[in-house]
Amino acid sequence: MKDFISHVIAVLYRNLIWSYRSPFRLLDVTLWPLWMVFMLSVFLSVVDADPSYLALIIVSVAGWRAIFFVGFETTVMVLEEHWHDALPDILVSPISALQLALGGALTGVLKTIAVVIMFLAVGYLAFGIELADFATFLIALFFLMLAGFSFGFVLFGMAAVFDKRNVFTLSFMLPEVIGVASGPYYNIADVFPPCMVSVLNTFPTTHAFNLIKSIFGITQPDYFMLVITSMVWLCLAIVLNRTLYDFGRRMGTLTKVG
């Protein structure tokens, strides 16, 4: 257990230094999310939207960021180290793939916390918004991060097999697409055809966003489906990661020495 904690903290230590010193990664938790939340909230305030809808936008975008941060961070360290030809040095240490992914996910959790605080502060200071049911929001946020980890863990496994540049693109794109398709601030039944809605209902992100929307009386939460879909996704992610990782080791695509 001591080894496990030390390994996860090692990854967190590395990622925090990297995030702080890499201008691109620093913008991830500063300018980009602020730009995103202002783009949506300023538009709503200009068209005199209901303040509760403005609050929904702010917390939903925070949830959307949670999927992205945890999913992306779970995968990205392996890709960055690969591009610096340093991946073999990390993989030859006693850290396991799961510990590498968990360390990355923990970095994503810290980034999410930073951005949520920033969003809530912006909401309060710029628009006078206060969140009525913070506990429900935190539960939804937890499940969104768990879904992000599931995505990220599958992408981590894909990085062991496929071209790492493509996996990097996917790790940016997929969480964003899944986040926005899961109805962060709208009802999916109002936008998508029934067949698509059936598919989206198998996503834990859809049920987590429903939980957020339920704070504003827009949808009814379905805790049972939220937990079940989250568990199914997590189990699938573990199986897929293991299979892909070992396949990569068999094909010689996990990493190259020299």
Place this chain on the structure above:
Amino acid sequence: MNSIVSVRNISKSFSSGGQPVKALDSISFNIKKGEVFGLLGPNGAGKTTLISVLCGFLIPDSGKAKMFGMDCTNEGCTIHKRMNFTTGFGGISEFFSCEELLKFYCMLYNLDNTEQRISLSLQATNLEKFRKHRPADFSSGLGRRFLISKALLNDPEVLLLDEPTVGLDVESATNLRDLIHRLKKKGTTILLTTHNLKEAEELCDRIALIRGGKIIATGTVNELKDKCFPYEVLDIRCSKPAKLGHLLNGRAQVVKIEKSEGRIKIFLKSEKDVAAILKLISNADSGIISVNTVEPELKSLYSKLMRSGL
């Protein structure tokens, strides 16, 4: 001495241009505790593939690689605590100082006395004064030295060095060889892949020559020389080589004679015959200037084996 690394019938094929290519073909060898084992071969021979199998990055098609009696494929995390690895072609992550990166690795190995370990490993490669510098900005030689520091952090029982002196200047390469000597004295088991035959001869207790994914010879340098060059060779400089050749021709101890301008090479069956032949030629009037025994170099051994095998 016990085997600390055991490789048994490892085979691995890859697909290249739609054709299967055998990178490793039933490779077997053992490395004993405290031994420096050299793996020599040309580019594409399979040295790095073998290192990848031992590190657990690559699952072989068949065969077993074991370290400390554990399976390299399935028990990597336990094995990795007690070993380390560095390659002459490795890279270094951006944004970190030497100290920060080594601290990160200390955490990965869950090591105590972090500060002391970092200092010792940097001292071992004369990088202590660069502690706060970013190794990603180093020259390739300094970078190599930093990666060797990293490989020493956990005081490994087994150290895999993949062409470690590539890119090092003469002084750094000499220092690294001294370091390998010190590690050997300490009892560290080392697997060294290199193209540098002098380095292999100087450092390795045993070597394996690998070509086309197959080990074509294993043994100490002297054992391999004896197998490849079974004759004792006398190199004689003299004014009348033809006369000396005539004298020695047909003698039971003499296998072959090579004559050239002012020089004659005599190939004897064994070392025991040297005294008798020396006595014989000393009485001959052939104007002898000097007599030397010829030690075959690893270079000629390597060339011979790479051409024909053992």
